[in-house]
Amino acid sequence: MRLGERAREVLGRTHPDVVRRAAAFLLLEDSQASFQIEGENPTPDRRLRWGQAIGEAGQRDLAIDELVRLQELVIGDSRFVELGLRTEGGWIGDRDRGTRDPIPEHISACPDDLADLMRGAVEYGRRTEQTAVDPVVSAAVLSFGFVYIHPFEDGNGRLHRWLIHHVLARAGYNPPHVVFPVSVPMLRRISEYREVLRSYSSQVLPLVEWHATRRHNVEVLNETVDFYRFFDATAHAEFLYGCVEETVMRDLPREVAYLEGYDEFSRRVQEEVADMPDQTIDLLSRFLRQSDGTLSKRARTQEFKELSRDEVERVEELYANCFPPEAPETAGYLAGESSR
Structure with missing residues (x-):
């Protein structure tokens, strides 16, 4: 293999x-x-x-x-x-x-x-x-x-x-x-x-x-x-071979793709929406990840209340572009993943 x-x-x-x-x-x-x-x-x-x-x-x-x-x-x-x-x-x-x-x-x-x-x-x-x-x-x-x-x-x-x-x-x-x-x-x-x-x-x-x-x-x-x-x-x-195969074919590419998507999302939010500190962008990404790419009502009214409605929509659009949905077979393998 x-x-x-x-x-x-x-x-x-x-x-x-x-x-x-x-x-x-x-x-x-x-x-x-x-x-x-x-x-x-x-x-x-x-x-x-x-x-x-x-x-x-x-x-x-x-x-x-x-x-x-x-x-x-x-x-x-x-x-x-x-x-x-x-x-x-x-x-x-x-x-x-x-x-x-x-x-x-x-x-x-x-x-x-x-x-x-x-x-x-x-x-x-x-x-x-x-x-x-x-x-x-x-x-x-x-x-x-x-x-x-x-x-x-x-x-x-x-x-x-x-x-x-x-x-x-x-x-x-x-x-x-x-x-x-x-x-x-x-x-x-x-x-x-x-x-x-x-x-x-x-x-x-x-x-x-x-x-x-x-x-x-x-x-x-x-x-x-x-x-x-x-x-x-x-x-x-x-x-053990099955475990190594999962690591190489799924976990490793998935982690690389996540980090590349995160870097792209961070760059485009700062360029197209608002100049946020890195830790704020990280928090924004976490909220979006937890809610399948949609900023929750709690986040919109508390942590990110300064964002306008149009900016929230743009952030969600950027997230969808940078983090496309995983293929069904990949999601199945990762159903038991620990939270990031």
């Missing part, structure tokens, strides 16, 4: 300033979506810091120490979390309301196996940089393999998605300084994402012998290390 080349083609015909602004927004959007997948609503500062970490993916060699550093960064307040490789069992699922014992959907690798498994994961990531394997396939294998191992007490999901960025960046798959916000289509396709994760966990779970500990954790009783060394990643690679 040549998705990496297609992304470079889109950005190659775009003004560098627009590319820079699009890259900054997509980075924050990916950070926010990654937290939302985990059911978290981070502070702006925490979201920004994790966005910066995503933007730096691929700049350092993959190593366990680097993943631990990122774990501390993504968690923020680590007073109540054991950083580094787990020393106890790990699982995902629900708890019995009476006993608080685990009802697992997934049981993670045994703590005694983590050091060896993570050495293997790091080595796999390094070796794929020297092969001709498609980077999206390599990213799927490494990132989903990591999340099945679940080596940390907390932060595994966001680091799992960070590894996708790391592999793609090391392979030069995405354009320079531009991150594919793969967490955004993952969030839109959250049910499919969860089914892909369960596709392997559900096969492994019946093979794991375990019992609940006094601390309401799990203790694995049999040898399970090979379940986390080898897995069929076909469904995972197909899913």
